[in-house]
Amino acid sequence: MGVIDLSHVLSERTPLFPIYDPVRVADKFALDTDGFYVRSWAFDEHSGTHVDAPAHFASGVATVDQIPAGELVLPVVVVDVRERVAADHDATVEPDDVLAWERTHGPLPERCALFVLTGWGERAGDAGAYLNADGAGVMHAPGFSADVCAFLAAERPGVRAIGLDTASLDIGASEDFAAHGAWLPTGRYGIENLANLEQVPPLGATVVVGVTRFESGSGGPARILALT
Amino acid sequence: MGVIDLSHVLSERTPLFPIYDPVRVADKFALDTDGFYVRSWAFDEHSGTHVDAPAHFASGVATVDQIPAGELVLPVVVVDVRERVAADHDATVEPDDVLAWERTHGPLPERCALFVLTGWGERAGDAGAYLNADGAGVMHAPGFSADVCAFLAAERPGVRAIGLDTASLDIGASEDFAAHGAWLPTGRYGIENLANLEQVPPLGATVVVGVTRFESGSGGPARILALT
Numbered sequence: 467m468g469v470i471d472l473s474h475v476l477s478e479r480t481p482l483f484p485i486y487d488p489v490r491v492a493d494k495f496a497l498d499t500d501g502f503y504v505r506s507w508a509f510d511e512h513s514g515t516h517v518d519a520p521a522h523f524a525s526g527v528a529t530v531d532q533i534p535a536g537e538l539v540l541p542v543v544v545v546d547v548r549e550r551v552a553a554d555h556d557a558t559v560e561p562d563d564v565l566a567w568e569r570t571h572g573p574l575p576e577r578c579a580l581f582v583l584t585g586w587g588e589r590a591g592d593a594g595a596y597l598n599a600d601g602a603g604v605m606h607a608p609g610f611s612a613d614v615c616a617f618l619a620a621e622r623p624g625v626r627a628i629g630l631d632t633a634s635l636d637i638g639a640s641e642d643f644a645a646h647g648a649w650l651p652t653g654r655y656g657i658e659n660l661a662n663l664e665q666v667p668p669l670g671a672t673v674v675v676g677v678t679r680f681e682s683g684s685g686g687p688a689r690i691l692a693l694t
Numbered sequence: 695m696g697v698i699d700l701s702h703v704l705s706e707r708t709p710l711f712p713i714y715d716p717v718r719v720a721d722k723f724a725l726d727t728d729g730f731y732v733r734s735w736a737f738d739e740h741s742g743t744h745v746d747a748p749a750h751f752a753s754g755v756a757t758v759d760q761i762p763a764g765e766l767v768l769p770v771v772v773v774d775v776r777e778r779v780a781a782d783h784d785a786t787v788e789p790d791d792v793l794a795w796e797r798t799h800g801p802l803p804e805r806c807a808l809f810v811l812t813g814w815g816e817r818a819g820d821a822g823a824y825l826n827a828d829g830a831g832v833m834h835a836p837g838f839s840a841d842v843c844a845f846l847a848a849e850r851p852g853v854r855a856i857g858l859d860t861a862s863l864d865i866g867a868s869e870d871f872a873a874h875g876a877w878l879p880t881g882r883y884g885i886e887n888l889a890n891l892e893q894v895p896p897l898g899a900t901v902v903v904g905v906t907r908f909e910s911g912s913g914g915p916a917r918i919l920a921l922t
Contacts (some may be wrong), residue, residue: 471763477909485723487734491908494738495713502751502871503912506715508736510722515907523730535699535919539902643730674767676904676917679743680719681705684731689904689917691763 472673472690474590474661476514481593481659483633484605486510511685515659517677518635522684523643524651530683533655537626541575542673542692543567544666548585551608555598556637557584558611559630564618571669579627579673580618583663584608587631590661598638605638612644619652627675629657629690657690666692700901700918702818702889704742709821709887711861712833714738739913743887745905746863750912751871752879758911761883765854769803770901770920771795772894776813779836783826784865785812786839787858792846799897807855807901808846811891812836815859818889826866833866840872847880855903857885857918885918894920 474480478489487510495504511530512518520527545567551557559582568574586607589595598606609632618625628635628649635656636645649656657675672693678686702708706717715738723732739758740746748755773795779785787810796802814835817823826834837860846853856863856877863884864873877884885903900921906914 467767469763469767471907473907475759475907475909486732497751497753502874503749504714504739505908505910505912506736506738507908507914508734510734511732521731523725525725531703535697538917538919539695539697539921646730674902674904674919676902676919678906678915679699679701679703679917680733680735681703682733684733687906689766689907691766691902691904693767 468694470665470692472660473515480514481596489513514687516687518656518685520650520653523646527653530686531679538675540579542579542671544581544583544668546583551584555606557608559614560611561614561617577624580625582630587661607632607638609637610635610645612648615645615648627655629660631660631663696922698893698920700888701743708742709824717741742915744915746884746913748878748881751874755881758914759907766903768807770807770899772809772811772896774811779812783834785836787842789842789845805852808853810858815889835860835866837865838863838873840876843873843876855883857888859888859891
């Protein structure tokens with residue numbers, strides 16, 4: 467069995483959606499003085515490769531610790547929109563992208579996670595290029611449309627999670643976070659800042675979403691592994 | 695496929711080995727005022743269900759972000775020492791426990807994680823009972839002996855990780871952390887504060903160790919799932 471690491475390293479240099487504070491880390495114990503090595507961390511729940519729990523955008527739905535363990539292990543499909551994104555940094559994933567995937571690979575698995583490969587993960591080492599703000603401060607990065615989120619929730623209800631390799635489920639230029647609003651309140655979760663999606667086959671892998679089990683959390687950093 | 699959650703919820707009330715600071719959490723954004731819900735966390739790397747990376751106790755070995763992804767997905771065996779622990783809160787896991795397991799179940803898998811079920815996990819909701827300090831402040835909880843760590847590293851080198859359902863690889867009363875010192879510098883990792891080990895069969899499950907990928911970390915909180 468192969469294991470593909472879909473999580474970026476978390477550090478003080480991790481690019482963040484700009485409403486969040488930088489990740490902080492401090493030394494706590496050191497090998498030469500204490501005999502063992504430990505550090506301390508502080509960060510907002512939506513730092514690095516992380517889960518958006520349903521409760522991030524609605525009340526009465528699961529916080530991150532309440533997502534059933536069985537929903538953290540799912541067959542995963544990858545929809546590749548890199549070609550379109552290369553020509554349009556504001557490109558949205560639409561229902562047609564899912565239908566095109568199905569024409570090639572067949573129906574989606576009965577239960578699955580649906581990840582979108584935009585190619586944006588290659589920029590993750592450079593926060594400026596990753597967030598890609600223009601002179602007016604408007605970010606330009608691809609994302610899910612509200613339409614595809616509503617389509618998946620209604621027409622493909624076995625899709626229990628969506629994820630992508632950018633800093634937000636919505637496009638960077640979004641002002642209303644309509645994709646978040648169409649998806650998370652349905653009780654399903656999202657994943658942002660995925661790494662190495664280009665290594666995952668379109669169909670056939672299983673994803674394990676190792677999200678930190680923060681009590682009543684809106685989300686949290688996650689170690690995400692694809693098993694092939 | 696069944697999924698067993700081996701991680702406790704992480705909160706301000708999570709019992710910690712007493713050299714660490716309490717977990718802190720603060721509100722950041724709220725649904726009613728901001729339209730979405732987010733909190734912020736601060737904690738030491740060894741909080742809650744977590745990984746001890748090799749670099750916790752030695753230089754020149756892997757920090758938590760450097761543990762190969764392939765070592766985070768392993769067949770897992772569970773050694774049950776509950777009966778002995780019930781009679782002796784300072785009980786240590788010894789090479790004989792591994793040999794007894796092998797007499798019943800056969801040789802250990804070629805590569806695996808070895809988890810010990812002490813029964814201590816039932817106390818995790820009560821920090822006083824979990825750490826179990828006596829009047830002099832000496833903690834009494836079971837753990838690995840240095841001997842079994844040295845035995846596994848030398849005689850069963852396919853064991854890539856060890857873990858248990860207490861706050862420390864070493865017994866609570868340890869002053870020299872000899873089990874940590876015998877295991878982690880070999881380049882292998884440990885897991886502390888596991889939950890629900892009594893649900894995992896002695897042989898046949900696979901564990902996925904979803905540890906937060908802290909840059910140069912000595913360890914970190916982990917979502918640990920057993921697949922059966």
